[in-house]
Amino acid sequence: MSGFTYDKDADGIVTITMDMVGQSANTMNVHFCTMMREVFEAIEQDSDVTGVILASAKKTFFAGGDLKEMLESERTAQQLFDYLTETKGYLTRFERLSVPVVAAINGAALGGGYEICLACNYRVAVDAPGVVVGLPEVTLGLLPAGGGVVRSVALLGLEKALPLLLEGKSVPVAKALGMGLVDKLVSDAAQLLPAAKEWIKANPQAAVQPWHSKTFKYPGGDATSQGVRTTVAMATPSLLAKTRGLMPAPEKILDVAVNSMRMGFDSALRQESRAFVSLLRSPEARAQITTFFLQMNGLSKGANRPSSEGRKIRSSAVLGAGMMGQGIAWSHALRGLPVKLKDITTEAAEKGKAYSATVADKQIKQKRLTPEKKQEILDRITPTADYADLQGVDLIVEAVFEEIGLKEKVLKESFACLSSDGVYGTNTSTIPVTLLAQYVPDPSRFIGIHFFSPVDKMQLVEIIRGEETSDETTAIAYDYCKQIGKIPIVVKDGRGFFTSRVFGTYIDEGAALVRDGVAPVTIEREAMRAGMPVGPLAVADETSLSLPKKILDTHEAIDEMLQVKNGYPADMTATREVTFKLVEQGRGGRQYGGGFYRYNADGTKNLWEGLADFATGNLEVSPQDVRDRLLFRQVIETLRCYREGVLRSEAEANIGSIFGFGFPAHTGGSIQFVDWYGTEKFAARAAELADKFGNRFALEDGLLDGLAKHTKVEA
Secondary structure (H helix, E strand, O other): OOOEEEEEOOOOEEEEEEOOOOOOOOOEOHHHHHHHHHHHHHHHHOOOOOEEEEEEOOOOOEOOEOHHHHHHOOOOHHHHHHHHHHHHHHHHHHHOOOOOEEEEEOOOEEOHHHHHHHOOOEEEEEOOOOOEEEOHHHHHOOOOOOOHHHHHHHHHOHHHHHHHHHHOOOEEHHHHHHHOOOOEEEOOHHHHHHHHHHHHHHOOOOOOOHHHOOOOOOOOOOOOOHHHHHHHHHHHHHHHHHHOOOOHHHHHHHHHHHHHOOOOHHHHHHHHHHHHHHHHOOHHHHHHHHHHHHHHHHHHOOOOOOOOOOOOOOOEEEEOOOHHHHHHHHHHHHOOOOEEEEOOOHHHHHHHHHHHHHHHHHHHHOOOOOHHHHHHHHHOEEEEOOHHHHOOEEEEEEOOOOOHHHHHHHHHHHHHHEEEEEEEEEOOOOOOHHHHHOOOOOHHHEEEEEEOOOOOOOOEEEEEEOOOOOHHHHHHHHHHHHHOOOEEEEEEOOOOOOHHHHHHHHHHHHHHHHHOOOOHHHHHHHHHHHOOOOOHHHHHHHHOOHHHHHHHHHHHHHHHHHOOOOOOOOOOHHHHHHHHHHHHOOOOEHHHOEOOEEEOOOOOEEEOHHHHHHOOOOOOOOHHHHHHHHHHHHHHHHHHHHHHOOOOOHHHHHHHHHHHHOOOHHHOOOOHHHHHHOHHHHHHHHHHHHHHHOHHHOOOOOOOOOOOOOOOOOO
8 A cells, every 4th residue: 555554463453554655744635535445445355354443654643634735626516525525435434344443543633633533433542742632623714524523423412522623622632531532541652552452352342333323322412402402502692702703614513513413424424524615615714724724834834934043042031020021931931941030129020920920820720730830930930130140041032111212221231141142132012123233232133022912822923133133043033932832923124013013003993983983882893893803992992092102102203313204104193183182181091090991990891982072074984894994904004014025924914913913813814814805806995995084095006916816716
């Protein structure tokens, strides 16, 4: 066999070892079907087989379907359905063999990989880091199409299967054992085959899956039981609240899962295939596959990382123990990186360390951390007020307030604390790194490392290269971000960089809608309906209305330093007209007691009645206009960043927009949005918005040139 090996021992137990040639992982593709056909031909010609073990020679057990092939395939809907029928037909043949079949799980078994395991009578796995199981297809806008929906409901019952299917989380095998997703754990890979063979010998008659038995009953009840009906009744509104009707996959999964309990097994598998075909051909799935699978995998493998050799960071310091600094210190300590947390006083530094204790305590309550692990983390954080304690560290991250004068002072005082080849990162969100680099003796080792708040929850880090930042420094910063479990994107230096600049337009457009006379409640509601996690007025309050004023005031100072006029690239007119006036009235946001919202003593909040005074316009703005204005502002500003070279790739734009400022995931991100929406349709709609609401929506010549096209499918 080409790719699969067939080995039978003296007891008649056959081990099929999957090792697809020329691939780093086993995947379901056309070659998989060929090899499975060969497997069954060999089994059928072998008269004394007593059991079958499915094993893998790769680091992972099986990676699932070949999504790149599916995305680029020119198959018609019928051809895709037929392909799925053939593929899952082999899994059905495995579970209908007259001998026991065991999955020997040596690594990750996700998606199609776990669907193979579900078709086996027994699942034994290595209890080791990185060995996980799960059905993550929903995160790509799809559903499991290898029998995963049908079999997981039959194995677990609807109530327990739905979280696995609808959340798409990878489950460590230790937890999976308790959930019934695997049946046995072994301590190392060498014990996998012996354990599998032992079970086969002890259970020679265990070849019939429970759901093929005439006496089978669904765990927790069938579709007519009160418990299942209650589960469905509760799941439906909960699902709509999460997806807002923008993501078709979860609704399809729920539909297939429930209906699979009302029909025969083979009919349920066909229903599952039809649902998958309809999803794969949707703009949402194709956008999500492009971004969350193809582009994310590329970034994870360092597609945009400089080729220079990196270096693991072994010691670090964070300057400033405020909201950002304390979160960065936690991220270091959590991943085993010792950190000196410095502030002006030891008391302030100790307070910053206490934040890590608070985060750890929350995780202990959630059973994500043990008290012993908490202490290990806290022991890695050393509070200090003395620069002498920082001497010789590999990395310094400056996280003081966003003021040029303060940063200048700290940079000059602390750079000498670095080791001779250490790297210095500034956690600036908008100030050009090249401007700050003039205050350090070696700009080649100076780089922007922009974290997002709250740091313990936000995965993205924006790395900003100054004009003199070296490739080696960039590579080290990139690797450092991955070392502490973050997702790095690398952008070119410039005013506002990428994320702050584009996020600012979202808040600005919210202020523009207030100015244009749109009811504030409509603005917030339509932002949520468009897929944004929080309305622009609410998020402005949370981040502080004083912040954009400080940022723009800083950039006015930069204009004076550089002797330029209006150097900040984004149009922030509405922010100046509305937000600045709110700040002048003492309404600086939530932490100041009020902003766009009024905050009540009982913890509730309401949109402030006084916003009506800021409605200087009386334009007709439909709900669709509100949604489009909020999204198109961000997309157009992203396109400008891309054209100017601030962004180097569509992947970094899409991943950065979703993980950095919450751009709607179902569109694939703030550049993929154009393709999701339709390029010609997007250009026409932007022209309409520009004509009606202003030139900030106008597309400059060539702005859409060269964008990738992924979502076009045959009707």
